[in-house]
Amino acid sequence: MKLVFxxxxxxxxxxxxxxxLLEYFLTQCKNSNxxxxxxxxxxxxxxxxxxxxxxxxxxxxxxxxxxxVFSKYREAQLNQITLNHLHEDWVKFQLKYDKISLxxxxxxxxxxxxxxxxxxxxxxxxxxxxxxxxxDNHVWQCxxxxxxxxxxxxxxxxxxxxxxxxxxxxxxxNVYDKNLKDKDxxxxxxxxxxxxxxxTRPYTQSAPYGYKTWCKDNDYPVIGKTLGIGNFTNTIDIxxxxxxxxxxxxxxxxxxxxxx
Numbered sequence: 071m072k073l074v075f076x077x078x079x080x081x082x083x084x085x086x087x088x089x090x091l092l093e094y095f096l097t098q099c100k101n102s103n104x105x106x107x108x109x110x111x112x113x114x115x116x117x118x119x120x121x122x123x124x125x126x127x128x129x130x131x132x133x134x135x136x137x138x139v140f141s142k143y144r145e146a147q148l149n150q151i152t153l154n155h156l157h158e159d160w161v162k163f164q165l166k167y168d169k170i171s172l173x174x175x176x177x178x179x180x181x182x183x184x185x186x187x188x189x190x191x192x193x194x195x196x197x198x199x200x201x202x203x204x205x206d207n208h209v210w211q212c213x214x215x216x217x218x219x220x221x222x223x224x225x226x227x228x229x230x231x232x233x234x235x236x237x238x239x240x241x242x243x244n245v246y247d248k249n250l251k252d253k254d255x256x257x258x259x260x261x262x263x264x265x266x267x268x269x270t271r272p273y274t275q276s277a278p279y280g281y282k283t284w285c286k287d288n289d290y291p292v293i294g295k296t297l298g299i300g301n302f303t304n305t306i307d308i309x310x311x312x313x314x315x316x317x318x319x320x321x322x323x324x325x326x327x328x329x330x
Contacts, residue, residue: 107202120191210263221294233262240295
């Protein structure tokens with residue numbers, strides 16, 4: 071399975087826990103001419119601002135203090151490994167020079183702002199949840215013939231958003247809705263054309279104890295809250311580099327490619 075960026079052709083492999091469902095879903099998308107998913111998000115501003123801050127801070131540190139700790143990041147290839155090293159150096163630099171904030175502020179308040187924004191930009195970029203949709207104003211959906219067996223509580227790189235009319239069982243528990251057995255309870259009866267992508271580490275987890283107890287007390291099955299599409303098989307440096315590069319384009323589009 072591959073996630074492919076339409077404009078550049080960059081492709082990332084992934085494994086799906088629900089391959090039959092995904093193949094069915096993509097067939098329905100194709101039959102409805104909805105195979106391309108578009109994002110309105112862009113990393114361009116954050117990336118430009120990050121490198122602007124690095125250049126400004128590095129110019130001052132190298133010219134005035136003869137410190138070149140950030141020089142290697144001026145033209146660095148942006149990926150998660152680079153961000154990890156940059157964040158590490160940003161922290162250790164302040165531990166070594168504990169008065170640096172006061173020095174930057176005394177020279178120029180904007181310098182301190184840019185220095186601090188390096189950290190803000192790192193976290194903005196690495197934690198962004200990418201939202202892709204195969205529709206504009208009206209939600210596209212198709213029937214879910216697989217029921218609740220495809221739902222769990224795990225964290226995936228790629229998930230399908232819940233766009234059903236009503237609340238899921240888990241959502242009702244989460245917001246203290248006691249009216250569980252009613253027609254407004256909906257656990258993914260429809261599959262949505264909205265896909266989320268996260269680059270943070272995927273992991274498995276079970277249902278919260280309180281939710282399981284609540285289901286037991288209400289004589290109701292423990293139903294998952296997440297519909298996992300898949301986890302990337304490439305290393306994080308490759309995945310993040312591809313995403314950071316492509317998501318600087320406005321109106322970025324992707325599609326999914328099944329095995330031949």
